[in-house]
Amino acid sequence: MAHEAISVFDIFKIGVGPSSSHTLGPWRAAQRFVQSLEQKELLSSLTGLKVCLYGSLAKTGKGHGTDIAVLLGLGGADPVTFDVTKIASAIETVNREKTVVLAGRQPISFHPAEDLQFLFTETLPFHPNALSFLATFEYAAPLAETYYSIGGGFVIKEGEEAGGMQPVSLPFPVNSSADLLHWCLKTGMAIHEVVMENESAWRNETETREGVLRIWQVMKECTYRGCHTTGILPGGLLVKRRAAELAKRLLKGRTYTNYDEWIAAIKAGGHSFQYILDWVSCFALAVNEENAAFGRVVTAPTNGAAGVIPAVLHYYLVFGENVTDEKVIQFILTASEVGSIFKKGATISAAMGGCQAEIGVSSSMAAAALTEVSGGTQRQALMAAEIAMEHHLGMTCDPIAGLVQVPCIERNTMGAIKAITASQLALQSAPDYAKVSLDAVVETMWETALDMNSKYKETAEGGLAVNIPLSLSEC
Template identity: 70%
Template sequence: MKREQISVFDIFKIGIGPSSSHTLGPWRAAQQFVELLVEQDVLNLVTGIKILLYGSLAKTGKGHGTDIAILLGLSGDDPVTFDVNAIDGKIKDIETSNILMLGGRREIGFFVEDDLLFLYNESLPFHPNAVTFQAFLNNGKAVSATFYSIGGGFVVKEDQQAQSKNEVDLPFPIETAGDLLHWCIKTGLKISGVVMENELAWRSEADTRAGVLNIFRVMKECMYRGCHTSGHLPGGLNVARRAANLNRRLIGSRPYQNYDEWVKAIRETGNGFQNTLDWVSCFALAINEENASFGRVVTAPTNGAAGVVPAVLQYLIVFCDSFTEEKIIQFILTASEIGSIFKKGATLSAAMGGCQAEIGVSSAMAAAALTECLGGSQRQVLMAAEIAMEHHLGMTCDPIGGLVQVPCIERNTMGAIKAITASQLALQTNPDNAKVSLDAVVKTMWQTALDMNSKYKETSDGGLAINIPISLPEC
């Protein structure tokens, strides 16, 4: 595979749910297409646009909000800053007026049913998540471009090898877990230390720290919001939100007014096994219920698996008494490097590798990060990541109704608990006696992804998606 330079902010991206590959990626692709039109100085010549969705983007695009994301991206809106409460109104305006303000500047006629096409039976060879944009100009010419959403919000244009990003001289280039361990041994740095040194090639330490803490801010706000929002999830499955009721039951009558007071109140509920288990599940449910509701989340490394890393980080904060900026930064930096290794050696895309590529990777990231923050050695950190992924190998992606709800939301609770278990096992084990390396697991995951039947790769053509009777409203 081509060498790729990946920053902590490539793995952890702020965006809008419910899917990094089907929502955030297509949104970014739409933005890039508008930028292409601007670069070619033809934006003001555009009279119409057609969008063609292929493969998994077509088959589960409606449930994942792909159409919504593309319309917002073409309109010049950004997923980091766009008001999530304005999504429905903006889309309704486009659909009823049949007008799209391309790039926020060029008004064109746009008929959703005719101009945004779901090609359910067509797929492009490079990746299952493909979208082609065609812009028709008033001089009789046209501009066309195809983009692939390859997982975790990463986007590749058809005629480019990788996502465009300034190449830098990294002091510690890393492709594999073996490379990472080599640099740790040579420098004596923890994994988070190696990551921070590499981040300095892009920006100052102060900027990296501020950016990481901003990632944490979005995570905790999402979790807090999810733990205090009741009702049912959108999409037609009529799935009830559970985190708020669970939070209410667990917290009892303890008063609090904000996140910090909430953490203190949770600690007062005790640290018994069952209580801790319930709280970790609550944290993960909250994040992914927000994700399923088009809320603002952080890819970790994807939206569908966005609850695992924050839930385990919250476990560290609440039950391991590690509510410090240093521990939070250490956790997120370590997790990002494990996600990066899986991105380089395998995939973060469920459409390419099944749910092992999402929940499995997120569990490995969280396990590694927790282990480092609890004092584990570099080898124990890598061992924790290996254990977590080893027991997610082969997990399929079979979302019912094409929605990121069942079984996706509960899988985040399972991934979080497995991460904590993997960390505990690694901390109690001499890694010199390990039989399986992280690199071996990454390789195995990729081989498994290649062998997996396509119906188990985020198409809703197999598994639970075809065995649970549902009746969704017409889209």
């Protein structure tokens, strides 16, 4: 049976908030379009460019920064390295000069208000998150390319296979949790060991370990930054950042000068249930407040759900015992495999499946990973993943004003807590007696996604998005 090869670095991507599907994906699509022009040797003869946003990208694109992402991508900025403090000034320059410098070297007249179109009533059939680039040239026929942002920062060009452009053969191909368990039982390897062996199809083990630790470093920096930044989030909804005040209150005056000392100060506060619960919530809030403020985060597996895994990992780091880099690597590798199973068997796009596809998947990933590093068996880890998703089934995506703020930020706290609870339940249970498998819950999630009304799929046309009496004229 054919399988889609998904790497840990496909599930976990370093990027810029607030959305992996509406910000990072369109950013990457714009970069790919410019690269396409370069490959066709058409960049220098370009005379005109229009960008059309369809479906969910149009309906919630302003709140998600889709227009900003497209302009930055066209200009050659890389979401992994671009200085996020310069986003506002870069966009202001484009609007003032009505020019985009493609790939940072080819200027072209571009009026964002006219040339970047939000087609609110049009949706392309393949996926709700679609954008088209329409180009004209001095010496060549017009060119149109359409890209789909399918969730988690994954981008597919129209006519391209979903598995990507460079298929690889994995030693342990996995499409489902049954496949994964088969390889674990056949080889005696833990889930993270199977994943590490598969990663060898792309790079050597040292490079994989270094890359995973870079992912963890970005998560740490984002969490620390979010726990020390106050103010109001952008977008006009006037949401107040809460993580920094909560962190300060919990630390009760304990001092520190860097991240490691901060972690030590948190540990010094004890292990009461309320204290642990507050910190898990604080970690999750911090990351998604950063995400909402166009900060640098890691898709896990999406930006909207980026706070769950860092929160659970920090819970394990602070309140666990003797947590090493090796354990962190095991956690992230295990989580990535569960995320890839959901992507293959269902979706990780809220525009396709509602919030169950984002917070639900991230909670499931974190639950399995926490169980694995806590000494659970492979079957207990998969049981934890199933429990976490089972209790997110049917969750809608109804962001107020199309912003990744309410209810998105708090939902990350709930996803983190559910992951920890699911892990504890699995560790104290015998999988032999479980009534629901992970594959069954993946299938159910997909069926639920297909049945869900489109207004609950990241359109801001249903649920909280229309029932909260707020003045959103600035949004």
